[in-house]
Amino acid sequence: MSTTQPLPTKIALMKGGIGAGLMGGFALFSSFFAIDQMLDIPPGTFYKTIGVTMGVDEGLAIAMGFMAHMGVAALIGGMYFMASNIWRFFRLVTVPKAIITGVWTGLIVFTLAFLPIHMFVMTPMMEVELIITDVSKFDLEQQQALATLLYESDKIYINAFILHIIYGAIAGFIGGCIMHDDYKGVKRIAGFW
Numbered sequence: 001m002s003t004t005q006p007l008p009t010k011i012a013l014m015k016g017g018i019g020a021g022l023m024g025g026f027a028l029f030s031s032f033f034a035i036d037q038m039l040d041i042p043p044g045t046f047y048k049t050i051g052v053t054m055g056v057d058e059g060l061a062i063a064m065g066f067m068a069h070m071g072v073a074a075l076i077g078g079m080y081f082m083a084s085n086i087w088r089f090f091r092l093v094t095v096p097k098a099i100i101t102g103v104w105t106g107l108i109v110f111t112l113a114f115l116p117i118h119m120f121v122m123t124p125m126m127e128v129e130l131i132i133t134d135v136s137k138f139d140l141e142q143q144q145a146l147a148t149l150l151y152e153s154d155k156i157y158i159n160a161f162i163l164h165i166i167y168g169a170i171a172g173f174i175g176g177c178i179m180h181d182d183y184k185g186v187k188r189i190a191g192f193w
Contacts, residue, residue, distance in 0.1 A: 021074045024168070024170040031159075
């Protein structure tokens, strides 16, 4: 006699997804400072540009940028778990499958969220801040860092692409580990899927 195990609830999926998203976000935390170092710009410039875009002054911009980025990572993780539960083909029944679907999620987020935000929000904001005025939120060193970011956009895109794939793989791995027990009794399509 086989027993069927109930699928996880939406609350459980959101909790697991938020956890997986935060783990992926924190795993990439030091990478942003490494990219700042590679581009020879002050540490925290990535988070600061996010915070300044939100209208926060210089002192809180890095903290607000960090919190916004981690909030988005948690939201993406939660949505990833919810979406993987809706479509049977994408259910996280095995860890390798979860990693693959996580990488797909990272690519989707890069394409549909990062590229438009970077191209249509962040880049124009950085260009405006480079216009020398008395009301600039950045000092001369920080304006040079913004100019470097604009000049090195190709490196930003390549590194962001790689980091979104890594984020997806980490979130997928964590998701596969969390959800594997919940899906032990689920019938699988061709074993792996």
